[in-house]
Amino acid sequence: MSGYAIFDTVIGRCGIAWAEPGVSGVQLPEAREIGTRRRLLQLFPDARELRPPPEIQGAIDGIAALLRGKPAELSDVRLDMTGVPPFNARVYEFVRTIPRGETRSYAEVAASLKATGAVHSVAQALAKNPFVLIVPCHRVLEAGGYADRISPFAGTISKRRLLSIDGATGTASKTLFDVLLPVAPPRAQG
The missing domain is CATH 1.10.10.10 (Winged helix-like DNA-binding domain superfamily/Winged helix DNA-binding domain)
Incomplete structure (x- = not known):
């Protein structure tokens, strides 16, 4: 049986889905909780809202901590790779x-x-x-x-x-100018 849960974080209500092998998916907040829930159910239509088992609750706690900017160890969370190439x-x-x-x-x-x-x-x-x-x-x-x-x-x-x-630094963001003109224009002589 697969399940899902919606849970609180500092950035909004997130979702998590799971099956026997482990976590099937994580959904970060949409603009409204109903959007988060709808998206999760589109991706995992057989999932039922359930109380998370301890391993999944551990993943939820780790995700919530990470979103608070706290160190969280998620590398031991089992993933359900069914269907993943x-x-x-x-x-x-x-x-x-x-x-x-x-x-x-x-x-x-x-x-x-x-x-x-x-x-x-x-x-x-x-x-x-x-x-x-x-x-x-x-x-x-x-x-x-x-x-x-x-x-x-x-x-x-x-x-x-x-x-x-x-806590990462040094990221950039593309602007429309960067996309349309990816190389710097020649400098005017003067």
Whole structure:
């Protein structure tokens, strides 16, 4: 039987789903709790709202602590990798080793997996990460340190905000100007 629970954090009401093998997914807050609940049930339609078993409650407590900016050890939380492609599972396992307050680029993750040509595949795997925070995909940035994208499981929370809570520094944000004109215009002679 699979279950889910909605729980309080300093950033709003989050959700977690689980099955026998472990956590199936984490949903960060949407604008309203009903949106968080609806999103979780779309992803895990067989889940029933249940009281979390002790292992899942431990994951909830860790997520809540992490969102308060406190150190939290989530690396021992079991994940339900049913249906997760093998490459994505490898990406998630590596990303779980990135320490709080540190970041890596998609290219660095690919190189660590000995898959240097797979930068796009790493980005795609993280874009589908159902284990937000337990697999801290917010710690993986685009080249240049850009921190604008995050998994759809992040609700209304931005990657930059999660990195700020994490204590990471040096992230950038793309503007429309950066996207339309990625190279600096030539300087005027004068």
